[in-house]
Amino acid sequence: MSKSNSYRSGQHVTWNWGNGTAKGQIAERFERKVTRTLKGSEVTRDGSDDNPAYLIRQEDGDEVLKLGSEISAA
Structure with missing residues (x-):
């Protein structure tokens, strides 16, 4: 697994959003395809051992679903 894609529960992370960055805290990790309904929309990420969701x-309080390759440690 790529070290840059490995984050632990509770860790603070950032990601690009629009013209800036957003931030949040890891709540859960998925090493498989996962679909969640977030703010009324179904969001799917194909998590894997090498690139977890x-x-x-x-x-x-809002939640987002991102792949490890889309986020960085804060």
């Missing part, structure tokens, strides 16, 4: 909770 992460459920991330933002400070305002």
Whole structure:
């Protein structure tokens, strides 16, 4: 597994969003395909051993689903 794609529960991460960056905290990790309904929309990420998917909770309580390759340690 690529070290840059490995994050632990509770870890703070950032990702590009629009013209800036967003941040949140890792809530859950998935090493398989995962689909969640977030803000009324189905979101799917094809998580794997090499590029896990992460459920991330933002400070305002919203949740996002991102692959490890889409996020960076904060």
